[in-house]
Amino acid sequence: xxxxxxxxxxxxxxxAPIDARPLFAPEHAALMATLRGLTPDDWRAEAVxxxxxxxxxxHLLGDFYGRLSRDxxxxxxxxxxxxxxxxxxxxxxxxxxxxxxxxxxxxxxxTDTLELIGxxxxxxxxxxxxxxxxxxxxxxxxxxxxxxxxSARDLTEFWTHRQQLRHAVGQGTDPEPxxxxxxxxxxxxxxxxxxxxxxxxxxxxxxxxxxxxxxxxWTATAADGGAWSLAPSDGPRQPAATLHLDAETAWRLCTRGxxxxxxxxxxxxxxxxxxxxxACRIVSVIH
Numbered sequence: 001x002x003x004x005x006x007x008x009x010x011x012x013x014x015x016a017p018i019d020a021r022p023l024f025a026p027e028h029a030a031l032m033a034t035l036r037g038l039t040p041d042d043w044r045a046e047a048v049x050x051x052x053x054x055x056x057x058x059h060l061l062g063d064f065y066g067r068l069s070r071d072x073x074x075x076x077x078x079x080x081x082x083x084x085x086x087x088x089x090x091x092x093x094x095x096x097x098x099x100x101x102x103x104x105x106x107x108x109x110x111t112d113t114l115e116l117i118g119x120x121x122x123x124x125x126x127x128x129x130x131x132x133x134x135x136x137x138x139x140x141x142x143x144x145x146x147x148x149x150x151s152a153r154d155l156t157e158f159w160t161h162r163q164q165l166r167h168a169v170g171q172g173t174d175p176e177p178x179x180x181x182x183x184x185x186x187x188x189x190x191x192x193x194x195x196x197x198x199x200x201x202x203x204x205x206x207x208x209x210x211x212x213x214x215x216x217x218w219t220a221t222a223a224d225g226g227a228w229s230l231a232p233s234d235g236p237r238q239p240a241a242t243l244h245l246d247a248e249t250a251w252r253l254c255t256r257g258x259x260x261x262x263x264x265x266x267x268x269x270x271x272x273x274x275x276x277x278x279a280c281r282i283v284s285v286i287h
Contacts, residue, residue, distance in 0.1 A: 015230035141193035
């Protein structure tokens with residue numbers, strides 16, 4: 001890591017910064033390979049509830065345009081919140097409006113535009129200052145967020161949508177660990193926010209352990225006042241609870257591809273089941 005985060009933007013409880021910049025180009029190349037391999041029938045397959053493969057590809061294009069327009073070009077115009085509208089409702093509404101507006105665009109034209117605009121988004125992320133202030137990451141409980149977290153969050157979104165495209169046409173999850181390891185590491189930055197308010201004596205540890213070449217272990221430590229931290233802590237104290245997940249279950253849980261109860265049914269728990277269950281409420285998307 002070739003930058004030092006500002007603690008005001010990158011609080012230590014978030015854990016060590018993630019540098020996702022080198023992965024945007026290969027992730028985009030993998031997306032384009034997936035899209036260019038689709039048949040006409042594939043484009044009409046359901047990718048997520050209510051959206052076809054074509055719809056999800058259009059949504060990705062909206063993500064690319066939004067990032068470039070807002071953060072590269074300083075463009076501030078666009079839809080605003082309706083009266084009483086929550087962040088989640090606003091995002092779902094404007095996403096649907098964008099997908100509906102692009103319904104006239106053919107898969108071929110959409111693919112060509114994704115290659116062009118996605119390539120510009122790649123160059124934006126590669127040149128971004130990881131320590132600069134950026135959009136808040138609500139599921140991690142930080143606003144504004146440091147650019148390293150905001151950009152890693154976008155990488156997880158691009159990767160997740162690519163898996164949804166793959167699954168829609170009968171392909172499995174891309175097992176490439178260089179992507180999935182960073183995706184899981186980013187997702188686990190939601191763990192302290194997930195556990196906020198969970199009562200436990202200061203110093204209590206809860207660990208999530210994900211098996212496989214892309215996996216790892218993330219330990220949240222309780223502090224006073226119901227706060228939790230991913231910051232390393234000294235001492236030999238063992239976790240009060242460890243939630244063991246396989247990688248497929250872990251990323252699907254974090255994106256609500258499966259519900260916590262289903263994840264728990266596939267998990268192994270060591271120690272306090274209530275604390276492990278609290279960790280299993282983790283969600284790393286706005287839903």
